[in-house]
Amino acid sequence: METSFTPLTSFAGGILIGSAAIMLYAGLGRIAGISGIASRLLPPSGSARDRGWEAAFIIGLVAAPLLYQVLTGGPILQTFTAGLPLLAVAGLLVGFGSVYGNGCTSGHGVCGISRLSVRSIAATLTFMATGFITVFVLRHLIGG
Numbered sequence: 001m002e003t004s005f006t007p008l009t010s011f012a013g014g015i016l017i018g019s020a021a022i023m024l025y026a027g028l029g030r031i032a033g034i035s036g037i038a039s040r041l042l043p044p045s046g047s048a049r050d051r052g053w054e055a056a057f058i059i060g061l062v063a064a065p066l067l068y069q070v071l072t073g074g075p076i077l078q079t080f081t082a083g084l085p086l087l088a089v090a091g092l093l094v095g096f097g098s099v100y101g102n103g104c105t106s107g108h109g110v111c112g113i114s115r116l117s118v119r120s121i122a123a124t125l126t127f128m129a130t131g132f133i134t135v136f137v138l139r140h141l142i143g144g
Contacts, residue, residue, distance in 0.1 A: 021110050028053060033107025034061070035098035097127065 021032040030053075037054045068074065082090075098104040101123050103112065108127075112120020 017106070017110060021106075021114075024057070025111070031107055031111045032057075033103050033111060034058075035095075035104035036107060101127070 024030050024032045037057055041051060041054050041058065094104075101108070103120070103123065105124070105127065108117075108120040108123040113124055
């Protein structure tokens with residue numbers, strides 16, 4: 001399995017994510033935690049007052065790669081060798097982890113660490129270690 005090393009585009013993406021988080025916090029005083037934003041769009045959570053910016057935020061996340069493809073002609077998706085059942089289980093596990101950990105990678109990793117939140121630092125170390133172990137097991141022990 002080949003892994004691409006793209007430091008410039010990764011750096012640019014990090015700058016964009018960090019800038020969006022700063023603008024959201026400076027403008028509305030809200031943390032850019034995607035799982036929290038998405039969950040508040042679903043009933044019975046959230047208030048009608050917040051649904052406008054939350055919906056716009058999620059729509060922007062979906063529209064940005066599509067706009068990128070239109071402007072550059074470049075691909076927006078990588079191909080997955082895993083089947084739909086495995087992807088569904090993985091999605092459910094990520095959702096469970098976000099609920100269980102009171103946040104996701106964007107809320108804890110981007111916003112929480114920048115606020116020096118001990119809980120966010122612990123959560124980020126946990127999910128990063130879990131990711132490293134998972135990749136190691138899948139690539140080197142199982143051979144996926």
